[in-house]
Amino acid sequence: MNTWLERIHHIDTQAFIxxxxxxxxxxxxxxxxxxxxxxxxxxxxxxxxxxxxxxKFGAAFLxxxxxxxxxxxxxxxxxxxxxxxxxxxxxxxxxxxxxxPSDKFSFPSGHTAAAxxxxxxxxxxxxxxxxxxxIWASLVGLSRVLLGVHYPGxxxxxxxxxxxSAWAGIQLSYLLMPLVVTx
Numbered sequence: 339m340n341t342w343l344e345r346i347h348h349i350d351t352q353a354f355i356x357x358x359x360x361x362x363x364x365x366x367x368x369x370x371x372x373x374x375x376x377x378x379x380x381x382x383x384x385x386x387x388x389x390x391x392x393x394k395f396g397a398a399f400l401x402x403x404x405x406x407x408x409x410x411x412x413x414x415x416x417x418x419x420x421x422x423x424x425x426x427x428x429x430x431x432x433x434x435x436x437x438x439p440s441d442k443f444s445f446p447s448g449h450t451a452a453a454x455x456x457x458x459x460x461x462x463x464x465x466x467x468x469x470x471x472x473i474w475a476s477l478v479g480l481s482r483v484l485l486g487v488h489y490p491g492x493x494x495x496x497x498x499x500x501x502x503s504a505w506a507g508i509q510l511s512y513l514l515m516p517l518v519v520t521x
Contacts, residue, residue, distance in 0.1 A: 346491065369481045376449040376478035381407070381456055395463045401515060402462070406455045406507025413499055414451055418443045425487055439487040447488045447496035450479035454500025455507070462508055475500075 385403050388396040423445035453475035461468040479493035488496075 369484045372477050373449060373481040373485055375474070376453045376481075378452065381452065384456075398511065398515065399459060399463045402504075402508045402511040403455075403459055404507075405510045405514075406459060406504045407452070409506050410451050410455050410500060410503035413503060414446060414448050417446055417495075417499070418448070421445050423489075423492070426489055427486060444488050444492045445495060446499050447479060447482050447492040449482055450475070450488075450493045450496030451500035451503070453478040454497045455504045456500075458501050458504030459508070462504070 381403070385400045389400040390396070392399075418441070422443050425439055425442065425444040428442075457468075457471040457475040460471040475497070479488075479497060482488040483490055483493060
C-alpha cells in the first residue's frame, strides 16, 4: 500500500476509534432507527407518492431518481468490489459492530450514498426542504460510524458518490424527459 494511503487509513481508523470507543453509542435504538431510514424502501415510497400525487415535479423527481440510483448503485458496486476495504470490525481496532452489515466491505458507504442521492434530488426539486434533508442524510452517515460498520472516510466517499450520482441523474433526466414526453 502506498505511504499516503496508509496515512489516510491510519487517520480514518483513529477517527473511528475516537468516535466509537471514546464517545460510545449511548443511543443505540435511535441510531439504529436513523440508519434504517436509509435502507431503501423509504426512497421508493416517497418517489411513488410524489409521482402519483404531486403534479408539478413528481414525474421529473421520479425520473431523476431512477437515473440517479442507477448511477449510484453501479458505481457503488464497482468501488466496493474493486477497493475491497474491510469493515472496521475486521481490522486491528478490536471493535465489534452493533449491527451485522449486509456485506464484507466498507468503502464507500452505500447507505450514505443513497441518502445523499435523495437529499440532492430534494434540493433540486424541493429546495425548501434542503437543509432538513441534508441534515438527515448526514445523520444516516454518522449512524453508520456509530453502529461500527463504517469508517468516517467511507461516509465522506458515500456522500460524494451520492451527490455526484444525483447530479448526473438529474442532468440525464433533463436530456431524456423531452423524448419520454413525446412518446
